[in-house]
Amino acid sequence: MAGRDRVVNLLRQLERAACRCPAHSQTYHQVSAHGSGSRTTDYAFEMASSNIRYGEGVTTEIGMDLRNLGARNVCLMTDRTVSRLPPLTAVLDSLAKHDVTFRCYDRVRVEPTNSSFRDAIDFAKRGDFDAYVAVGGGSVIDTCKAANLYACHPEADFLDFVNAPIGKGQPVTQTLKPLIAVPTTAGTGSETTGVAIFDYEPLKAKTGIASRALRPTLGMVDPLHTLHMPERVAANSGFDVLCHALESYTALPYSQRQPCPTNPINRPAYQGSNPISDVWSRHALHVVAKYMKRAVRDPGDVEARSSMHLASVFAGIGFGNAGVHLCHGMSYPIAGNVKIFRAKDYDVDHPIVPHGLSVVLTSPAVFAFTGPMCPERHLEAAQILGADVRRVKRKDAGSVLADTLRDILQDLQVEDGLGAIGYTQADIPALVKGTIPQERVTKLAPRTHTEDDLAQLFEASLKLY
Template sequence: MSHASGSETVFTYGAPGLKFGAGASDEIGFDLSQYDVSRVLVLTDPGVAATGHPQRVAEQMAQFGIEARVFDAVRVEPTDESFEAAIAFARETGPWDAYVAVGGGSTIDTAKAVNLMTTNDGELMDYINAPVGKARAPQRALKPLVAVPTTTGTGAESTTICVLDVLALKVKTGISHARLRPTLAVVDPALTMSQPAGVTAAAGMDILCHALESYTARTFTSYDRKAPEQRVPYCGSNPISDVWSENAMTLLATSFRRAVQHGDDPAAREQMALAATMAGLGFGNAGVHIPHANAYPIAGQVHDRCPDFRPVGYPGEEAMVPHGMAVALTAPEAFRWTFESSPERHLRAAALLAPGHGYDGPDALPRVLADLMRDIAIPNGLGEVGYAEGDVDDLVEGAMKQQRLLATAPREVTAEDAAGILERSLELW
């Protein structure tokens, strides 16, 4: 393989240890005993706490001489305030030798932030991605973190990032560093059986977009050559991430609709959990791009612009666009726009997701996505959530702040490009 002078020739791949299968969450006490820990903080949100799973995970550690305590006040769609509250609790009740996150991406992301801020100096904003924060790298190693996802979607158990709303700035952003990646991902499909259909649909769109965005991301060879200390976890599509992304799409093709419409189907739940894990292992290295960049302002500005929107299946009285739904709402138009960068990849993805779909050209993948979104009751574009044409400029401003993500896009994205994608996403079908 030849490369132009100065282009990147190296890609990196990182992943947590993985334990997958029904009953895997019953073995966490044993798993932690291998790390020589004696005090463990289990983090979860009130909804997952009500299922009893976090308490059960905590209690089975005692037989291995491990003291465990449960913090059950994680906020779904976390904010800087909710991160700070969890960090304060961990500091007041610590020190802790390890952390266990039992829940969705919000819980796993909160645990990453708690782990970071109880092992390293400084303030939360020091570590948040630029330009919102200072993008400081952690200097000290973090404690072992076991991530136990109870929703099939975020892939947070595999990644080096945590996402939050910075309330004062009305922006969704994150922290990204290899040290945030969980030590061990324990994926137990049995924990997802009670996931409501609306949550399965939104979180499943997150799986799908992880796979699609990493598959269509710019290739690792398209970057300039970097010194090893300058390489970031998101290195562009590469032969390893492609394998995970394609396999995730193949699983979704047969299980996604079934898991939403027949939530008590163990085989569908297991395939969705496997797809989520595979997509996480892919995008956690290749990266994501335009749909995720757009999702941050879509979710972050909903309180002001769409105060009446309540997603089906989610708890709470506040307006909220779940992360996976926010990602999905501009995905069809984003992939129509990126089609010219790699037509063969977009057509291959459409064929994996809907064999024999009969669509062609730039329309193929958007139409496959729209068909799926209709079938699983995802809103018909931004307009159905409550956004209007007058909101597009502010959404563009928020999306353009996500340069860490947009840098992975296969075409350079201008504000005008972003505005066109958002405007065409007001109504999708």
């Protein structure tokens, strides 16, 4: 009985903690329908995440893990920059020590495209691999997920699993091969999620594949690997963590998301905010507030870099189940339409707006826009990030969070809006057009929006300071 009493008490605490603002006003226990076709909104959420192992030097165990899995032919994926760094050396040493047979693919493109995905998929199909290892940032991990998926579905067309409306969005029904992800950046949280993002070149916008089946078997989070991130890589990775946490915490509640699935296999990975994801997202914000600036400014600050690595995991678990919304949806055409901008500290041979930068540049405008729908959550986020909200009115919640974000961006010397990375007023129609297909995430915004609203948000993001 004591155990039951503790459970009942915890549920009551969750109910009392639930946000009472308009976008989050439905208490989570009141829905009694059970997946019937009569409901238009969902009544349940599902919590899913990869297994996570964390610790300094934990990468030395990867050879043993592969032996324990019975892997006989392993696909090791990385990119050319990481291939020259200690994290890959640590993996190779462990594979050699435990006599693991592998083949290495090091052609992963930073900010992958449909073409680079296909190249990696072809490599995987030819290799007949029984396990995968991804060593790198989100680009490497996402590419490895896609290679695993299509190698296990050799007859599938590339667009079969790509998110609708760009692709067919078909559910994944086959069990994939084991995949161990070794993240070397502290941002994407890809080691925790079933999402793989890429630039779809015909539309000049990002899209992706989202299925719980893509989740890595194990995320091996070794904080020593983040010590090799240059300053701007650390900053942009951290901005991704920040926006993951903010967007998932302010997303439309799962009980207001439409449609209600007629079969649980059709329940999306991005379900809307929910009591469990809220815990992870809120905690990630606290860690970002305490450690992000230190992690950017001092690559030797092991405590700060390690903490941001964990924050990436926390936020990944949060958004991997709740989802993100407008900052991410609008970021995809920002990255996809890049002209000549090349971000500092990125060793690439092509123009690039790093993902975290493309996401955070619209964040002040976005949260000023969404603030009226759940002001308590916007005020709480602003307070966690350092704002004094004691005398702030609910109607000003979005503006206060927006100003708080601007202060953080200016303090970390982020480019002054979309104008500073090559966009002008004339580009706004193309940016709006590239956002429209991103309904997988934009429909989770707590405030409904039109194309005119999106245009105004892009315009407000041309200059930040």
